[in-house]
Amino acid sequence: MSFINSVIKVFVGDKAKKDIKETQPQVNEIKKHEVALEALSLDELRAKTLEFKAKIKEGRKEIDQKIEALRKAVQEEADIDKKEE
DSSP: OHHHHHHHHHHHOOHHHHHHHHHHHHHHHHHHHHHHHHTSOHHHHHHHHHHHHHHHHHHHHHHHHHHHHHHHHHHHHHHHHHHHO
């Protein structure tokens, strides 16, 4: 089986190498941020955590509003179906 795998890798390529090549840009981006975060004190890191939580909460507002609108629409549809019965 090893010989067959070797032949397949020659023609198709190595999946692990392809995966590494594909994810390497994200890894490099993370490493850039890592250097900046290592320089922060514990209190500064705590402040960053609060900052990130606020950004996430702000970003979720629109999604949460859409979810709530869909819930209301489903509930209204269910209420209409109940009345028709």
